[in-house]
Amino acid sequence: MxxxxxxxxxxxxxxxxxxxxxxxxxxxxxxxxxxxxxxxxxxxxxxxxxxxxxxxxxxxxxxxxxxxxxxxxxxxxxxxxxxxxxxxxxxxxxxxxxxxxxxxxxxxxxxxxxxxxxxxxxxxxxxxxxxxxxxxxxxxxxxxxxxxxxxxxxxxxxxxxxxxxxxxxxxxxxxxxxxxxxxxxxxxxxxxxxxxxxxxxxxxxxxxxxxxxxxxxxxxxxxxxKHLDGICHTYIDADADLAMAIKVCDNAKTQRYAPCNAMETLLVNQAIASKVLPQLCKIYQDKGVELRVDALTRSTLEASGFKNLVDATEEDWQTEYLAPILSIKTVADIDEAMNHIERYGSKHTDAIITNNKAQADRFLREVDSASVMVNASTRFADGFEYGLGAEIGISNDKLHARGxxxxxxxxxxxxxxxxxxxxxx
Amino acid sequence: MxxxxxxxxxxxxxxxxxxxxxxxxxxxxxxxxxxxxxxxxxxxxxxxxxxxxxxxxxxxxxxxxxxxxxxxxxxxxxxxxxxxxxxxxxxxxxxxxxxxxxxxxxxxxxxxxxxxxxxxxxxxxxxxxxxxxxxxxxxxxxxxxxxxxxxxxxxxxxxxxxxxxxxxxxxxxxxxxxxxxxxxxxxxxxxxxxxxxxxxxxxxxxxxxxxxxxxxxxxxxxxxxKHLDGICHTYIDADADLAMAIKVCDNAKTQRYAPCNAMETLLVNQAIASKVLPQLCKIYQDKGVELRVDALTRSTLEASGFKNLVDATEEDWQTEYLAPILSIKTVADIDEAMNHIERYGSKHTDAIITNNKAQADRFLREVDSASVMVNASTRFADGFEYGLGAEIGISNDKLHARGxxxxxxxxxxxxxxxxxxxxxx
Missing domain, CATH: 3.40.605.10 (Aldehyde Dehydrogenase; Chain A, domain 1)
Structure with missing residues (x-):
C-alpha cells in the first residue's frame, strides 16, 4: 500500500x-x-x-x-x-x-x-x-x-x-x-x-x-x-395445517426472490407430502418457479402429473438462489429435516409449519439459526418487521449481534x- | 504446519x-x-x-x-x-x-x-x-x-x-x-x-x-x-470524602498487586492533593510501594517531607505494573483526569472517588471502560464479586462480552x- x-x-x-x-x-x-x-x-x-x-x-x-x-x-x-x-x-x-x-x-x-x-x-x-x-x-x-x-x-x-x-x-x-x-x-x-x-x-x-x-x-x-448468505428453509411437518402451509410457503418463496430471507429449500414430511406438494407446486410452477427435487418428491409430484422437474444435486442444497428456483426434499421426520438444515443451512432463518407444540418446541430449541420461526414466512426476518425501526444489516454471526x-x-x-x-x- | x-x-x-x-x-x-x-x-x-x-x-x-x-x-x-x-x-x-x-x-x-x-x-x-x-x-x-x-x-x-x-x-x-x-x-x-x-x-x-x-x-x-491488560485508574475528585479516598485507594493498590484489576495509576484533583496525598502516600511507602510521580505531586509530597520519589515517565502512564509500584498524577479537574484515562488506560476498570453526584455521573457516562466505578475499589471488577458465579475471563473487547x-x-x-x-x- x-x-x-x-x-x-x-x-x-x-x-x-x-x-x-x-x-x-x-x-x-x-x-x-x-x-x-x-x-x-x-x-x-x-x-x-x-x-x-x-x-x-x-x-x-x-x-x-x-x-x-x-x-x-x-x-x-x-x-x-x-x-x-x-x-x-x-x-x-x-x-x-x-x-x-x-x-x-x-x-x-x-x-x-x-x-x-x-x-x-x-x-x-x-x-x-x-x-x-x-x-x-x-x-x-x-x-x-x-x-x-x-x-x-x-x-x-x-x-x-x-x-x-x-x-x-x-x-x-x-x-x-x-x-x-x-x-x-x-x-x-x-x-x-x-x-x-x-x-x-x-x-x-x-x-x-x-x-x-x-x-x-x-x-x-x-x-x-457481517452477513454472508441466507439459505433459508421451511419444514412442513406431518401435523401442519395444509392451507397455512401452502399460503406461508408460497409467500416465503415468491413474494420477492432477491432478499436473503427468501426460502431456498422446502423440506416436507413424507406423511403429508402427497397432500401438500401437488397444490403448492402448482402455485410455484404457475409463477414460473423452477423446482429442483429429490427422488421422493419427484415420484409424489409425477404421480400427480407434474412435468419439468429438475433433479436436485448436492450443490442445490447449498445454493442461495435469490431467484425463482426452489429445491425440495421429502424427509422422514423432523430429525432428518433438522439434520439437513444443520448440514446445508447458513444459520440465517428457518421455519417449521406445524400444529404440534412438541415438534415446534424442538425445532425452536434445536435449530441453530439467527431466526427460527413457527408457522410464519421466513420473509419476516427483517429489522423493520422485528420492530427495530431500521437495520444496519443482518448478522450471520453468533457473537455480539445475531439476526x-x-x-x-x-x-x-x-x-x-x-x-x-x-x-x- | x-x-x-x-x-x-x-x-x-x-x-x-x-x-x-x-x-x-x-x-x-x-x-x-x-x-x-x-x-x-x-x-x-x-x-x-x-x-x-x-x-x-x-x-x-x-x-x-x-x-x-x-x-x-x-x-x-x-x-x-x-x-x-x-x-x-x-x-x-x-x-x-x-x-x-x-x-x-x-x-x-x-x-x-x-x-x-x-x-x-x-x-x-x-x-x-x-x-x-x-x-x-x-x-x-x-x-x-x-x-x-x-x-x-x-x-x-x-x-x-x-x-x-x-x-x-x-x-x-x-x-x-x-x-x-x-x-x-x-x-x-x-x-x-x-x-x-x-x-x-x-x-x-x-x-x-x-x-x-x-x-x-x-x-x-x-x-x-480476550483480555489484554488492566491499566486501572482511580481519580480522587475535589469533592471526595478524605477517609474514604484513603481507604479505597489503599485497597485498590495494595490488597493484591498481581491481579489485572489492581490500580496502577492514581489521579488526584489539585484542590484536594495536599490533604489526601501525604496521608495516603505514607501508607503506600510503609507498605513498600514505589511512587512514580509527576512534578505537581512531587512538590506536594516534598512539602510534607516525603523522600524516595521517582519521576514518572511517559512510559509509566502506559504500564501495567502488577507490582508494588504506583504512578501518581495531580490533575486540574475531572476533564484532565478523563483525558488521561482515555489516552493511557486499557478500558478495563476505572474509578472516581467523589460525593458530587454530577461529577460521578459524568465519570460513569464518559469513561469508556468495561467497568466504571464510583467510591469503590477497582479490585471489585471480578466475576465472583459481580455475582456471575464464576468467570471464564475478563474481556477488554467491546463486542459481545465486556468486563x-x-x-x-x-x-x-x-x-x-x-x-x-x-x-x-
Whole structure:
C-alpha cells in the first residue's frame, strides 16, 4: 500500500476516534437535531444530488456496467425522498445510549448495573447504492458512534456530496464533522487499511455481496458484524395445517426472490407430502418457479402429473438462489429435516409449519439459526418487521449481534458500580 | 504446519462440532450430573492427579523454569479440592440455556422473542495452570457448549489426565465425550490451526499473559473473547470524602498487586492533593510501594517531607505494573483526569472517588471502560464479586462480552418467531 493512502486512512481514523468521544456525550436532542438538519438538506439539495449522481451513472454506463448495477447506483426523486423519510424515522427511534439497568446490590455492598454505550468508531464498507451513505451514517450517529464510510468507487461523486450534506447537518447541531467521514479515494488499498486499523475502528459492517464479505473476512483484523448468505428453509411437518402451509410457503418463496430471507429449500414430511406438494407446486410452477427435487418428491409430484422437474444435486442444497428456483426434499421426520438444515443451512432463518407444540418446541430449541420461526414466512426476518425501526444489516454471526441488527447492535454494555467506600477483603 | 497436525486438529474440530449439537440439547439436570461426576472423580483421583502433576513439575524444573512458573503448574491437595468445589459451585448456577424473553406481538401479528443458546464450540488456549482445564471445561459444559482445550505443553501430563476424568464424567451422564477434548500434541502449530479453523470453532478464549494474547491476535481468524491488560485508574475528585479516598485507594493498590484489576495509576484533583496525598502516600511507602510521580505531586509530597520519589515517565502512564509500584498524577479537574484515562488506560476498570453526584455521573457516562466505578475499589471488577458465579475471563473487547465474562458470555441470543400463518405483504 502506498504511504499516502496509509497516512490518509490513519488520519481519518484519528479524527474519527476523537469525534467519537463527543458523539458518546451528545444528547439525544442534539443527535436528533443533526438528523433533522440532514433530512432538510437532503430535500433542499435533491436537484443537486440527482445532477451529481448522474455523473456517477454516466461513468458507470461508459464503463459497461450492467442495468442492474446502474439501477442500484441511480438516485431518483423517490430514492432521495425515501432517504429523508428514513432520517426522520430514525429521529423517532428511542435513543439507546445512557440507558442503565436497575442497580443490584452485591454481597460486598457495591451496587452493580450496566449502562448502554456506543461502540466507538464504526467502519462501513459497501458497494454501489449511495443511499447507504445516509442510512448507515444516520444509524451510527443516533447510536452515538463516529463512522467511516467507504462506498463503491462507482458512486464516489454521489457519496462525496452526501457526506458534505451530513457534515453540514452535524455542524448545524454543534456536533463534530469528523463524526461522519467518507473515504474519497477510490484506491482499493484504503479498504485494506480500514479493516486492519484496530486502534481506530471498533467494528466493520460490510454491506454487499458474498464475494465482498469473503474477501474482507480473509484479511480483516477489526471485528466484523457481517452477513454472508441466507439459505433459508421451511419444514412442513406431518401435523401442519395444509392451507397455512401452502399460503406461508408460497409467500416465503415468491413474494420477492432477491432478499436473503427468501426460502431456498422446502423440506416436507413424507406423511403429508402427497397432500401438500401437488397444490403448492402448482402455485410455484404457475409463477414460473423452477423446482429442483429429490427422488421422493419427484415420484409424489409425477404421480400427480407434474412435468419439468429438475433433479436436485448436492450443490442445490447449498445454493442461495435469490431467484425463482426452489429445491425440495421429502424427509422422514423432523430429525432428518433438522439434520439437513444443520448440514446445508447458513444459520440465517428457518421455519417449521406445524400444529404440534412438541415438534415446534424442538425445532425452536434445536435449530441453530439467527431466526427460527413457527408457522410464519421466513420473509419476516427483517429489522423493520422485528420492530427495530431500521437495520444496519443482518448478522450471520453468533457473537455480539445475531439476526437483524438495529441501533442496539451498534452499542455495548459497560458495567457500572456504585459504591459507598467498599474495599475488597 | 505438518499435514498430520492439521488433520488431527480438523478431526478434533469435527468431533467437537458434532458433540456441540448434543450439548445444546442436554437438559440442565444432565449437565449438572456430569459436573458432579467430574467433581467426585477429581476427589477420588486426587492422589493420581498429584502424582501425574509431579511429572510435569519435575520436567519443568529440569527445563529451568522459574519458581513462579512452577508454582502455577503445581497442583496441591488444596488446588485439587478447590477444583472440586468449583465444579459444585457451577452446578448451583442457573442454567442460562433455553431461557426465552417474553414474546412481543409485532404489527404483522407475529410474536417475537429471543432465546438464549450456546455459542457452539469454544476453544480455550491457556498457559501453565492445569486447573484451568477443569474450570474452563465446566463453564463451557454448563453453558451447553463443546470445548477444545489447549493448555501449556509443560502441563501436558496433568491436562491429559484431567481430560480423561472430564470425559468419564460426561459419559457417566450420557453426554458425548467429545464435548470436552484436550489437544495432546505439544506441537505449537496446533494453536495456529485452532485459531483459524472458523468452521469448527465459534470463539477462542485465550487465558494467559499479554504476549500470548498479542501473538494470537495477530493470526486469529476465529473471533476471540480476550483480555489484554488492566491499566486501572482511580481519580480522587475535589469533592471526595478524605477517609474514604484513603481507604479505597489503599485497597485498590495494595490488597493484591498481581491481579489485572489492581490500580496502577492514581489521579488526584489539585484542590484536594495536599490533604489526601501525604496521608495516603505514607501508607503506600510503609507498605513498600514505589511512587512514580509527576512534578505537581512531587512538590506536594516534598512539602510534607516525603523522600524516595521517582519521576514518572511517559512510559509509566502506559504500564501495567502488577507490582508494588504506583504512578501518581495531580490533575486540574475531572476533564484532565478523563483525558488521561482515555489516552493511557486499557478500558478495563476505572474509578472516581467523589460525593458530587454530577461529577460521578459524568465519570460513569464518559469513561469508556468495561467497568466504571464510583467510591469503590477497582479490585471489585471480578466475576465472583459481580455475582456471575464464576468467570471464564475478563474481556477488554467491546463486542459481545465486556468486563468479567460468566456463563452468559458463552451464549448467544437467537430470535424466535411464533406465527399463526402470517405472510408478508
Amino acid at each position: 502506498s504511504v499516502e493512502i496509509k497516512d490518509m486512512m490513519q488520519d481519518i481514523g484519528k479524527r474519527a476516534r476523537s469525534a467519537s468521544r463527543a458523539m458518546a456525550r451528545a444528547s439525544s436532542e442534539q443527535k436528533n437535531q443533526a438528523l433533522l438538519h440532514i433530512a432538510n438538506l437532503v430535500r433542499q439539495k435533491a436537484g443537486e444530488i440527482q445532477k451529481v449522481n448522474q455523473v456517477d451513472v454516466e461513468r458507470a454506463k461508459t464503463n459497461g456496467q450492467d442495468p442492474a448495477f446502474i439501477d442500484r447506483l441511480a438516485m431518483t426523486a423517490k430514492t432521495i425522498e425515501t432517504m429523508a423519510l428514513g432520517l426522520e424515522q430514525i429521529v423517532s427511534l428511542e435513543d439507546p445510549i445512557g440507558k442503565t439497568t436497575s442497580l443490584k446490590k452485591q454481597a460486598s455492598g457495591i451496587e452493580l448495573g450496566q449502562m448502554r454505550v456506543p461502540l466507538g468508531v464504526i467502519g462501513i464498507i459497501y458497494e454501489s447504492r449511495p443511499n447507504v451513505t445516509i442510512d448507515a451514517a444516520a444509524l451510527c450517529l443516533k447510536s452515538g458512534n463516529a463512522v467511516i464510510l467507504r462506498g463503491g468507487s462507482e458512486a464516489i461523486d454521489s457519496n462525496t456530496l452526501l457526506a458534505q450534506i451530513i457534515q453540514d447537518g452535524l455542524a448545524a447541531a454543534g456536533l463534530p464533522k469528523d463524526a461522519v467521514q467518507v473515504v474519497t479515494t477510490t484506491d482499493r488499498s484504503a479498504v485494506g487499511e480500514m479493516i486492519t486499523m484496530t486502534e481506530y475502528i471498533d467494528v466493520i459492517v460490510p454491506r454487499g455481496g458474498k464475494s465482498l464479505i469473503a474477501r474482507l473476512m480473509a484479511e480483516a483484523r477489526v471485528p466484523m458484524i 437483524p441488527v438495529g441501533l442496539e447492535g451498534l452499542t455495548s454494555l459497560k458495567y457500572i458500580v456504585m459504591g459507598h467506600g467498599e474495599i475488597r477483603n | 505438518s499435514v498430520e497436525i492439521k488433520d488431527m486438529m480438523q478431526d478434533i474440530g469435527k468431533r467437537a462440532r458434532s458433540a456441540s449439537r448434543a450439548m445444546a440439547r442436554a437438559s440442565s439436570e444432565q449437565k449438572n450430573q456430569a459436573l458432579l461426576h467430574i467433581a467426585n472423580l477429581v476427589r477420588q483421583k486426587a492422589g493420581e492427579i498429584q502424582k501425574v502433576n509431579q511429572v510435569d513439575v519435575e520436567r519443568a524444573k529440569t527445563n529451568g523454569q522459574d519458581p513462579a512458573f512452577i508454582d502455577r503448574l503445581a497442583m496441591t491437595a488444596k488446588t485439587i479440592e478447590t477444583m472440586a468445589l468449583g465444579l459444585e459451585q457451577i452446578v448451583s448456577l442457573e442454567d442460562p440455556i433455553g431461557k426465552t424473553t417474553s414474546l412481543k406481538k409485532q404489527a404483522s401479528g407475529i410474536e417475537l422473542g429471543q432465546m438464549r443458546v450456546p455459542l457452539g464450540v469454544i476453544g480455550i488456549i491457556y498457559e501453565s495452570r492445569p486447573n484451568v482445564t477443569i474450570d474452563a471445561a465446566a463453564l463451557c459444559l454448563k453453558s451447553g457448549n463443546a470445548v477444545i482445550l489447549r493448555g501449556g505443553s509443560e502441563a501436558i501430563d496433568s491436562n491429559t489426565l484431567l481430560a480423561q476424568i472430564i470425559q468419564d464424567g460426561l459419559a457417566a451422564a450420557g453426554l458425548p465425550k467429545d464435548a470436552v477434548q484436550v489437544v495432546t500434541t505439544t506441537d505449537r502449530s496446533a494453536v495456529g490451526e485452532m485459531i483459524t479453523m472458523t468452521e469448527y470453532i465459534d470463539v477462542i478464549v485465550p487465558r494467559g499473559g499479554k504476549s500470548l494474547i498479542a501473538r494470537l491476535m495477530a493470526e486469529a481468524r476465529v473471533p476471540m473473547i 468479567p465474562v460468566g456463563l452468559e458470555g458463552l451464549t448467544s441470543l437467537k430470535y424466535i418467531v411464533m406465527g399463526h400463518g402470517e405472510i408478508r405483504n
